[in-house]
Amino acid sequence: xxxxxxxxxxxxxxxxxxxxxxxxxxxxxxxxxxxxxxxxxxxxxxxxxxxxxxxxxxxxxxxxxxxxxxxxxxxxxxxxxxxxxxxxxxxxxxxxxxxxxxxxxxxxxxxxxxxxxxxxxxxxxxxxxxxxxxxxxxxxxxxxxxxxxxxxxxxxxxxxxxxxxxxxxxxxxxxxxxxxxxxxxxxxxxxxxxxxxxxxxxxxxxxxxxxxxxxxxxxxxxxxxxxxxxxxxxxxxxxxxxxxxxxxxxxxxxxxxxxxxxxxxxxxxxxxxxxxxxxxxxxxxxxxxxxxxxxxxxxxxxxxxxx
Amino acid sequence: xxxxxxxxxxxxxxxxxxxxxxxxxxxxxxxxxxxxxxxxxxxxxxxxxxxxxxxxxxxxxxxxxxxxxxxxxxxxxxxxxxxxxxxxxxxxxxxxxxxxxxxxxxxxxxxxxxxxxxxxxxxxxxxxxxxxxxxxxxxxxxxxxxxxxxxxxxxxxxxxxxxxxxxxxxxxx
Numbered sequence: 428x429x430x431x432x433x434x435x436x437x438x439x440x441x442x443x444x445x446x447x448x449x450x451x452x453x454x455x456x457x458x459x460x461x462x463x464x465x466x467x468x469x470x471x472x473x474x475x476x477x478x479x480x481x482x483x484x485x486x487x488x489x490x491x492x493x494x495x496x497x498x499x500x501x502x503x504x505x506x507x508x509x510x511x512x513x514x515x516x517x518x519x520x521x522x523x524x525x526x527x528x529x530x531x532x533x534x535x536x537x538x539x540x541x542x543x544x545x546x547x548x549x550x551x552x553x554x555x556x557x558x559x560x561x562x563x564x565x566x567x568x569x570x571x572x573x574x575x576x577x578x579x580x581x582x583x584x585x586x587x588x589x590x591x592x593x594x595x596x597x598x599x600x601x602x603x604x605x606x607x608x609x610x611x612x613x614x615x616x617x618x619x620x621x622x623x624x625x626x627x628x629x630x631x632x633x634x635x636x637x638x639x640x641x642x643x644x645x646x647x648x649x650x651x652x653x654x655x656x657x658x659x660x661x662x663x664x665x666x667x668x669x670x671x672x673x674x675x676x677x678x679x680x681x682x683x684x685x686x687x688x689x690x691x692x693x694x695x696x697x698x699x700x701x702x703x704x705x706x707x708x709x710x711x712x713x714x715x716x717x718x719x720x721x722x723x724x725x726x727x728x729x730x731x732x733x734x
Numbered sequence: 735x736x737x738x739x740x741x742x743x744x745x746x747x748x749x750x751x752x753x754x755x756x757x758x759x760x761x762x763x764x765x766x767x768x769x770x771x772x773x774x775x776x777x778x779x780x781x782x783x784x785x786x787x788x789x790x791x792x793x794x795x796x797x798x799x800x801x802x803x804x805x806x807x808x809x810x811x812x813x814x815x816x817x818x819x820x821x822x823x824x825x826x827x828x829x830x831x832x833x834x835x836x837x838x839x840x841x842x843x844x845x846x847x848x849x850x851x852x853x854x855x856x857x858x859x860x861x862x863x864x865x866x867x868x869x870x871x872x873x874x875x876x877x878x879x880x881x882x883x884x885x886x887x888x889x890x891x892x893x894x895x896x897x898x899x900x901x902x903x904x905x906x907x
Contacts, residue, residue, distance in 0.1 A: 428813055454800055454816035463852035466803040496803075728816070732808045 429729040433545040433552040436561040437603040451725035452571045469498035472529045479505045479535040489532045492723035551730045566599035568722040572715050581608035584643050589650030590619040605630035641682045648689040649699040675701035687711050740904035748880040753785035766794040767828045772817050775834035777897045797821035804845035826854040835893040837863040840874035
């Protein structure tokens with residue numbers, strides 16, 4: 428059992444807690460392959476998803492995870508509720524809590540909102556992404572996908588490519604993967620990598636180009652480029668970004684044969700990844716999606732089963 | 735105080751007898767699947783399957799079942815570990831022999847029956863246990879019993895198996 432009420436960040440997750448979540452996920456994934464893909468473990472519990480920022484994919488994944496465990500699910504999205512009528516976050520949460528729910532799954536554009544909500548409710552709170560802060564379940568599902576493919580994490584060389592500074596996924600990885608014994612390499616333009624990061628955590632290194640490190644990599648994770656940032660001073664053009672920080676077959680030729688290629692989705696094909704990457708064995712992007720449900724089942728079960 | 739009730743040879747002989755009974759009861763062993771409850775039940779299921787093979791030349795498929803997500807004490811019991819079940823065969827129309835080391839309340843078996851039904855519709859489910867220690871809380875009885883050990887509720891039955899415990903015995907303390 429996790430002896431905690433909430434999952435807000437990977438930063439405050441111990442190695443033992445992370446390993447328990449990953450271990451439990453193997454059991455949950457097996458359920459998804461059965462004829463009846465549902466177990467009665469959370470019968471009678473209620474999970475509320477509260478998405479102040481739209482994300483159909485993550486919300487669906489959480490909802491399915493809760494349903495596979497027999498919990499009831501209610502969904503609130505910013506567009507469809509009184510949040511657009513100027514209701515405060517606190518009022519929204521308190522009102523839903525008054526309907527008796529056991530867990531909130533929160534997505535918000537501002538950093539710290541899930542943590543704030545955790546402080547004002549007795550229900551469990553799971554952070555489904557808050558601004559540039561963290562996205563712990565994405566990091567955990569990525570880590571599970573790596574563990575399932577590579578059978579270990581210790582000593583693996585894992586690169587994350589893209590806008591590291593503004594990515595909550597990269598941030599959650601930064602706290603999680605080194606804790607589990609993996610080496611992390613941030614690849615991107617200098618303007619998009621936190622300054623002096625390698626001095627903070629000895630397992631983190633920095634590279635300016637994929638070509639500098641590709642031969643040593645076991646895993647390469649691409650971050651989605653936020654198209655609204657294009658033509659900002661950070662990126663000059665999509666074509667240039669693809670040439671420098673995208674992956675194509677030519678760059679991949681120098682990589683290990685069994686390197687796995689990951690992306691939290693949705694992919695901008697032709698920007699982060701060349702379209703010819705789509706059909707490669709090395710591409711595990713859809714496995715990540717499946718594993719997302721299994722990891723979220725593990726987290727919901729571990730948080731709610733002891734309450 | 736720990737008292738040994740069965741040693742290595744006793745366990746071996748007992749499993750042999752149980753395998754024979756399973757064969758006698760199910761004329762066509764080709765239809766059997768042995769499913770053990772994690773963790774010690776699945777070791778016993780594999781052992782019984784091997785004995786059945788020695789006696790009939792047919793090795794029944796085996797599987798392992800984790801029942802933690804079907805327990806009726808989630809939220810009451812503090813530590814529940816989820817392990818990975820492994821049932822590769824289609825169980826539809828098969829005869830499932832469910833195997834566990836000890837039966838007491840019958841609640842684990844109830845959970846296991848529910849879990850198996852989520853994999854398909856077997857022709858029948860039979861239950862084999864190494865030790866029946868009594869104290870049933872549900873109307874569930876094993877079809878094949880290694881040893882009946884009358885116990886008081888505060889006594890503890892210990893089953894150790896070479897594969898995970900490094901030694902082999904059934905004891906009481």
